[in-house]
Structures are given as structure tokens and as C-alpha cells.
Amino acid sequence: MHTPTTRAVTTLFLAGLFPLSAHGQDAAVDAAVDRFAEQIIELRHRIHQNPELGNREFQTAALVAEHLRSLGFDEVTEGVAHTGVVGILRGGLPGDTVAVRADMDALPVTEDTPFSFASTVRTEYLGQEVGVMHACGHDIHTAVQLGVASVLASMREEIPGVVKFIFQPAEEGPPPGEEGGADLMVREGVLDAPRPSAIFGLHALADMDVGTLGYSSGPALAAVDHFTIRIIGRQAHGAYPELGIDPVVMASQAVMALQTIRSRNLPALEPSVVTVGIMRGGTRFNIIPDEMWLEGTVRTYAPEVRDAVERRMDEIVAGITAAGGGSYELVYDRGTPATINDPALAERMAPTLARVVGSDKVRVLDPVMGGEDFAYFANEVPGFFFRLGMVAPGVESGGHHTPTFQADDSSVPVGMRAMSNLLLDYLRSRPTTE
């Protein structure tokens, strides 16, 4: 999640665009949110204080499953895509099926917040001892969704259809060598039987105040790829470069030339990023090493742009290493696809957001180059992913994935109201016959 620029919505929320048949239902949601908010915020504290890394969300999943069972859910399935939990809530009226997703994983970050429920958990990650922290707000997402479960279960007789609650592991990516996250959940059939006709998700946003909601129609978050390049030369004495093939020079040329993909090979208005994050090699100042290692990320939206970056990357490194007399190995790993909000669904649901917080508190967000594996769900069924303001007045939160990231408790009931209303409005707008 990265910081998008925002612009206020002015014209979208014309009265009558989305006629609400029963205003009383909103009051029912509000009353239920008020009733459950305190209990859900306590659960948020427990989740925050006991963060678990991707594919290791054992306690969190147990807490989730226990909560859903206590609400009388029709089905609760654990162990989906390792530690995922899926709950089915059947309403008392006939109708369609809708899904809602929250992610549960934390990050290897050492918490530095004034929260009384701050995490002191430590673990080993990739051979290093690290703190563990909910530094992206997934504790808020999980708590909000548990709250939505409480709200909707309390009014289930009035719900026309079925709500599938998906609690997902490993959104930030599974540990190296493991599978996980939304991709694995979809492959394990989480969207089958019953198949939802739409899916909803939310994400806390570190530069948005509590009480504010944001969304994008169409492109929302970028595709995330990862590449590694091994540039192979021949080792030599630093004083006699003519006896070797210098991979440092070839790698340096490659880093610079890769930036021309964005500036020279792609249209200027087409979003893309090529970042080399690691450049490693050499052992001593007077030795030309035998190889260099480059590693980085590519962010794109359009599939053709993604293809073009991969192709040009290969051509550029091939050309440079051929000219330098060396060779190379490029591994281009396609990760999460772009998250695209279904435009028709976004248009249909935006008035609900405005009703929940007021149209002056809803922001239309520009697409960002961060990624989100909600994309795997939204590629299967129409998806709507929106942002939840999380910064309390007078507080300055650190950015996502930093030790000072501070999502405020008061965002939890706002998220509960927004998501409960979205799911209800969606189901009520659907045909009741199957």
C-alpha cells in the first residue's frame, strides 16, 4: 500500500442514484455496530498484540474460527491455503452469494508505537531475529471483518442471500519456497460452492483520517513482478582488467539502461516502474569479481506493458553482456496481477460509501504502484476494494511497513459500518431467484 494522491468527489453522489428501499436497515446496522464495537476492538488488540507472519497465522485463525462458530455460522472451514478460514453465513431470505475478504498476516518489523497493546513478539525470519508487527493494518482488516460477521449474523433473517467470509493468510507473500495467499486460496477453490457474484475487500490507508473512505474505479493497484539477473564475467587482478571480463561495468551499464525501458520504450502516460533494489558483487577492492547480482521489482498495469518490460529487459541485458564479452541469466517472476475494481460495481457501490460517511468524506483515489493480492479474487469475479481512513486526529502515523505505523481503534466501527452496508446493499440489489 502506498500513498495515493486524492481528489474529493463532487458530483457522483446524486440523490436517487441508488434508491434505498429501507432506511430502517441502516439504523439496524448502526445499532449492531454500536453493540459490537467494543468487543471487536478488544479482539483487534489481541490480534495486534499477537501478530503472526504469513502462513503462520495459527492463533489468529483459531480466534477467527472460534468467533464465527460462536455466531452460529452455517459453515466454518479452517486450514484453507495453510491457515485461511472461510465462513458461510446464510441469510433468512433467498438471494445471491457475495464474498468479503480480509488478510491476517503481519510483517517482520519491530513495533515502535505508544499503543498499550503494542507487539513485543520476536521471531526468526530468513535467518535473522526480527520483531513481528501488524505494520500494514491487517489486524484492523481482520477485526473489521469479524465485526461485520457479528453485525450480519445478528440480522441474518433479513439478509437476502449468502455471505462468504474469507480470512486470508500471507497477503504480503508466503515465505520463500512456500505457496500461499489469495492465489493459493483461489486454486484451492475458495470461490466455488457457492460461487459469489462479487467480492469486497478493504485496506487501511496511512495517510487518510479516521472517518474517511477512498476508492478507485477501474485500475487500483499495480501488478508486482520480481526479477533477478546474474551477470557473469571473468575474474582478474584489478590492475589488469584486460585479463578479465568485468561484470561490475556490465552490471552498472545494465542498471542505467534498464531505466530506458520506462523512458524510451513505453508511452509516457503508461504507468510502469523498474527498480533495481539489490546490486551485489565483489570481495576486495583490487579484484575484478567473476559475477554480479541484480535484483529488483517491476510494477505495471497493462498486460502488454508487462510483456514489453520483460522482453526489453532480456534484450538489454543480452546486448550489454554480449558487448562486454560476458553472459547472463535472467529470471523474471510474474507475481500478483494488477487489482482492477470492476467499474460497474464501483459505480453501483460508491453511493453506499457516501451514505455511510458522508459524500465529503469519500475520496476518489488515483491508482498506485503498490500491489495487493486481492487481484487474484477480483480476476475471478467482479471485485471492489476500498480504503479505510485510519489516522486519529492529532496523531502522525508512520507509513505502511514501518515501526511507527499507527492504525487507530476508531477506524474499526467505520469499517464495520461501511462493509456491512456494502454487502447488504449489494445483496438487496441482486435478483432473488437463482
Ligand SMILES: [Zn+2]
Ligand atoms: Zn503491506
Ligand SMILES: [Zn+2]
Ligand atoms: Zn496490506
